[in-house]
Amino acid sequence: MSRFTRRSFVGGALAATVASGASGVAGQPGSKPGVAAASWCEILRMPDRVTAYAEDSPRAIALARSQSTWRASGIEVRTEVRTGIQSGELSIDLAAAAVPLTRIHLRWSMPVNASVLIMGDAWERSYGDLAWRGFVPERAMPWYFATQAADGVHCYGVRTGARALCFWQMDREGISLWLDVSNGGMGVLLGQRELHAATVLARRGSTGEQPLQAVASFCRLLSPHPRLPQGPIYGTNDWYYAYGKNTSAQIYRDTDLIASLSLSGGYRPFSVIDMGWEGNSTFPDMARVAEEIRRRTVRPGIWVRPLEAPKDANTNLLLPAARFGSRRSRAAELAYDPTIPEALEAALARIRHPVQWGFELIKHDFSTYDLLGQWGSEMGAQPTNSGWHFSDRSRTNAEILLDFYTAIRKAAGDSPLILGCNTVGHLSAGLFELQRTGDDTSGQAWERTRRMGVNTLAYRLPQHGTFFVQDADCVAITKAVPWPQTRDWLDLVARSGTALFLSPAPDAIGEEQRAAIREAFAIAAAGDSHGRALDWLSETTPQDWRFENGSSASSATRHYNWSGENGCDPFSV
8 A cells, every 4th residue: 555656755855697508497496486497507797796805804895796897895806798719708807906815706696407417627637536526516626617418518617827726616506716816825916907817718518419529629718729749749757666766777778668669760759757866976967868868769858846946045035834834844845936036047947957958858847836835636725825925926826827837938948848747737738738637646556546547537638639738647567556457557548649658667577568568659659549438427537438540540449447356445545
């Protein structure tokens, strides 16, 4: 039973409307007399209520509406319906010259059909918790959500690049949208500027529409300008067998392995050096390491944690430990405050150096945790702890994240691919080519890969090719993980068309493993296979999949037994 993840590794080291298109019946619980409960909910209209919250006010501030503007106590929110793509859009702008705003709450009242299934998204990575579910009124659904009913799959969300951290709630009486505009865990000081907080979009589905395609179509609306790599992404990453104890010799061995198992010509694989290389005497010259990888006809990649500050860093450049709340053990993790120009430059140096060394893929990690003090699984309705702020209080947390991602893109230039890990995909879309969409898989416990890897691949597949290329995390080939499940996980990732990275422990690679890797790499390198889960609506880790091959116009279904002979391990995470 292993709990060995990248997070525990680091922690251990630090310790050393009007409803339309209604279906359903009037008179069911929660519905208004004479009004049918709807599966499609019209939200591209004026909300019924808008409420504001401020740092210095313990109570909600109800705003009064005058046409498209809501006002009270020096706060102004404008909700403007605009003609846009498909059925239009709702623009949300706000101003509060002297009020430290924390949240805005928009509410659309309408009876909602009790039979709908609901799927939400996650703040950054998912944590094995994505699913189609019934009503959970208190559940915070970041960025977008979809509903499944007899008349189709209906989708609601905010466009990528929002300037607020947005989440939705749905209950039998209506829909809520919350806009977190905090700075750190306190109110933002906007001064005289007006903030365009978010743009709301919705997509009405149709009967018989395939659910995955419906949500993917909506993701295309939310992310109009994705930045995508020119070819398929596959290769190796050493983390899940080395766990930070890597050497240049190991990297060259992995590189030789994948070079020998890849087809000659075409798009070449990547060899990604993960955490552990910094300060490691076996990596004395990183430019030479990159060149040695390239000499083997493989593309070099590298992991960095840009916001991590050394112990002797100037404390005036650092974020306050208060962002970790009561968990003071985390206070030893020092991070630069990117709202301070000098601190931002120190962080961006961690991006520029690999570019200068010749690396063609940069995987940057930990930025959400370093900035906000919480993992996505801890955030719920409050993305960070209260009682602290950034040095620059004039920008929202979403703006600070977005500005940091933009600075990373600019520092890297156009040449290297950028893979975001522990980054907010809804803010990185259009800036980074790749995104780790789920929490860590494992080279020590299959159950973790089943929960995290299979779940995120299935449920965030609509974001693949619409926001970025999806990376559901590595296929760890180790003796600690049963080969039958590993083989199936390798096959699924390859056929899904998403990024495929292996962590091949040398003592676990035999002829059977080599053959499976060779086949998976051939499928991945072709770049024309894609799949969908047939049991998407009923399984958190779908087992039945359908795959299509674009070049041959062929399709096939496969069943994967993720649970094994003994079922799932309830004690291993």
